Amino acid sequence: IPQKPQIFGHEQPIDEEKVARLLCRSSGSKPAAQLRWRKGNRELKDLGTEVVEDSNGKTFTVTSRVEFRVTKEDNEAEVTCTVDHESLQNSERSTTQKLQVHCTPVPGCLTPIPGCLTPIPRCLSPIPLRSPQEFLWEKEGSDAPLQLSSDSVLIFPFLNKSDSGTYVCTATSSMGSVVAKYNLDVSGE
Numbered sequence: 001i002p003q004k005p006q007i008f009g010h011e012q013p014i015d016e017e018k019v020a021r022l023l024c025r026s027s028g029s030k031p032a033a034q035l036r037w038r039k040g041n042r043e044l045k046d047l048g049t050e051v052v053e054d055s056n057g058k059t060f061t062v063t064s065r066v067e068f069r070v071t072k073e074d075n076e077a078e079v080t081c082t083v084d085h086e087s088l089q090n091s092e093r094s095t096t097q098k099l100q101v102h103c104t105p106v107p108g109c110l111t112p113i114p115g116c117l118t119p120i121p122r123c124l125s126p127i128p129l130r131s132p133q134e135f136l137w138e139k140e141g142s143d144a145p146l147q148l149s150s151d152s153v154l155i156f157p158f159l160n161k162s163d164s165g166t167y168v169c170t171a172t173s174s175m176g177s178v179v180a181k182y183n184l185d186v187s188g189e
Contacts, residue, residue, distance in 0.1 A: 001029070001087045002026045002027070002029035002033040002062075002085045002087070002088070003026050003027050003028045004026070004083075004094075004095060005024050005025060005026040005083050005093065005094065005095045006024070006025050006026070006095060007022055007023070007024050007079065007081050007095050007097045008022065008023040008024075009022040009023055010079065010097045010098075010099060010100075012100075013102045014099065014100070014101055014102070015101070015102045016070060016071060016072050016102060017070070017071070018069070019067050019068065019069050020066075020067065020069075020070050020074075020099065021066075021067050022037075022065065022066050023063060023064070023065050024064045024065075024066075024095070025061060025063045025064075026061070026083045026093075027054060027060070027061035028059045028060075028061075029060055029083070029087075030059045031060070032051045032060040032062050033060075033062050033083045033084060033085040034049075034062075034084040034085070035049060035063075035064035035082070035083060035084070036081070036082050036084060037066050037079065037082075038079070038082070039068070039074075039077055039078070039079050040077055040078060044066045044068065044079075045066070046064045046065060046066050047066060047067060048064070048065065049062060049063065050062070050063045050064075064081070070099065071101070072101060074101050075099065075100060075101040076098055076099070076100070077098065077099045078096050078097070078098055078099075079096065079097050080094050081094060081095050133150060133171070133172065133173045134149065134150055134171075134172050135147070135148070135150070135151065135152045135169060135170070135172075136148045136170040136172070137154045137167060137168070137169055138167070138168045138170075139165050139166070139167055139168070140166040140167075140168060140181075146167075152171070154167065154169075159186055160186065161186050161187070163184060163186050164184055164185050164186045165183075165184060166181055166182070166183050166184075167181065167182045168180070168181050168182075169181075169182070
């Protein structure tokens with residue numbers, strides 16, 4: 001009977017747009033088991049399976065590998081390796097691991113905050129907050145920075161016409177910095 005599979009290669013976070021290389025291994029099957037992969041609910045095609053006879057000379061260890069380019073959407077995605085073998089009779093032996101992806105900061109857009117009447121410029125970043133991260137808000141034409149903190153939201157308690165202008169957000173993480181601009185036009189009373 002094949003052992004529960006083990007997945008290797010997920011232990012460290014993977015940088016966005018890099019290739020994830022994962023191995024799945026199960027020992028103790030005779031005849032050699034089949035391994036299959038899934039990411040979320042999608043099948044992954046493996047790059048080949050290696051079958052090695054165990055030291056007892058009776059059973060086999062099977063190793064399968066997959067490679068795929070990760071995107072920020074793969075952060076927290078579940079990758080599953082399943083063993084198929086005649087001895088399991090409709091029961092499934094599988095192992096699931098969550099991927100962690102380091103993403104490049106992607107700031108900038110206007111996001112309304114629930115409960116607020118006025119949309120608030122927000123500097124967005126999908127980076128997992130594993131490393132220090134800061135957001136610098138500046139207004140073009142103004143000398144002093146408006147806000148430098150780990151908070152990505154710039155709030156205007158009282159919005160006036162004089163607040164109209166171009167706001168610049170610089171998001172910084174261990175992966176580098178990204179700058180985004182937002183034009184705020186305040187009209188009316």
